[in-house]
Amino acid sequence: LAYTYHHLYKLNVSGLRFFTVYGPRGRPDMAPFKFVDRISRGVEIQKFGDGTSSRDYTFISDIVDGVIRSIDRPYPYQVFNLGKGNGTSLNEFISIVEKHTERRAVVRQLPDQPGDVPYTCASVEKARVLLGYEADVSFDEGIRRTVDWYSKSRSDVVSDEVPTETPEVQASGLSRSPSWAQIVSRSAIISN
Secondary structure: OHHHHHHHHOOOEEEEEEOOEEOOOOOOOOHHHHHHHHHHHOOOEEEEOOOOOEEOOEEHHHHHHHHHHHHHOOOOEEEEEEOOOOOEEHHHHHHHHHHHHOOOOOEEEEOOOOOOOOEOOOOOHHHHHHHOOOOOOOHHHHHHHHHHHHHHHHHHOOOOOOOOOOOEEOOOOOEEOOOHHHHHHHHHHHHO
16 A cells, blocks of 8 residues: 555655564563563563574664654655564563563463464664664663663552452463553552
8 A cells, every 4th residue: 555655646655664662651461561560570471482482672762763764764665674683582581671670580381372483583784774773772771771660650559469369361361460550550440
């Protein structure tokens, strides 16, 4: 559709493919927020496979930089990958979150999920050459910033108690613990 508009109306169009964006105010259903939240609270995380699977996690400020660069450098029609350009294994991910939360993860080891690919990584060469894009924030530094934001945002929470309510169930049938945001919002409703 975008190419058709480019072709018919001579619009400059840049399509951007984001690779696992995380950071402060990130999506609570994504692993970076889930792991920071659950490890901070001492709630079990689910680890699928042996931990060698790898993803290209990209800090939000690097994505914003790539978006701005694509606006400032218009091309007739291009698709760019915006990512870090290298992967982080699940084992390394958990270790980094443990380091910055200063808590040990409670890990429930599970088999590989069917259909899950072992490695994803953005090829950012075209974005580097045409946009001057380069991710600046390492995964370690990004998780440190995310944990810092999480800790400050969570300062309203009075208790570090592990929730006792029954966790919801994912489509796969596995349990999912409520996030602190859900617990806080429920507490606010009850206290009003």
